Amino acid sequence: MENADTNRDQWLSMGDDELLRLCRCDTRRGVGPGGQKRNKTESAVQLTHLPTGISAMDDSSRSQHLNRRHALRKLRLEIALAIRLDPTPPAADTGAALHAPSVSNELFPLWAARALDALHAADYRIADAAPSLGMSTGRFNKELAKSPAVWQKVNQERGKRNLSPLRQ
Incomplete structure (x- = not known):
């Protein structure tokens, strides 16, 4: 996956059709409520x-x-959660890492990946990573908390490093 790492930002920026071409798509019957249509x-x-x-x-x-x-x-x-790269300096950035988009925004996974890159480089210490993204520690903490998956990943990595979990 080493070669794949360098393509991460491209994959996160691709349109749905482009990314779908790089995927195997399997279908199956859904489970749970929904009645006869869902089961068939x-x-x-x-x-x-x-x-x-x-x-x-x-x-x-x-x-x-x-x-x-x-x-x-x-x-x-x-x-975005799985692949880490060296952090992009803010001056060379397109702006996606400086202004955190909404979780529902299509640019959010790219921002999350870059935020996690910065955290990884700072050994998951928020105070050290936030300035590299042009944010205060408090604001960075709030932006991370918007996505349960990102929040869980950060706290999981902090736990591996014997750091206390972040609180919302």
Whole structure:
């Protein structure tokens, strides 16, 4: 996956169709409430990103098209959580790392990846990573807390380093 690491930002910036071409798409029957339609149609979608082996699945809707879109969104976040690069300096940045987008924004996985890169370089100490992204420690903490997956990843990594978990 070493060669794959250098492509992370490209993958996170790709359109849905482009990223989908790099994935294996498996469908299956959904589980849970939804009645006869859900039990008879293969609406659940699992995407596996072929260059990295990272996968994401969604079966929240009875529509395979919606589930594919949701699985792509989840896949982007999984790629952002899994692959670390050397942090991009703010001067060379496109601005995505300086202003944290909303969690529902398509640029959020790219911002999350760069924020995690900065944290990784700072050994997951918020006070050391925040200035490299042009944020105060408090603001950076609040931006990280907006995504449960990012928050969990940061606290998991802090735990590995015997640092106390962050509080919201």
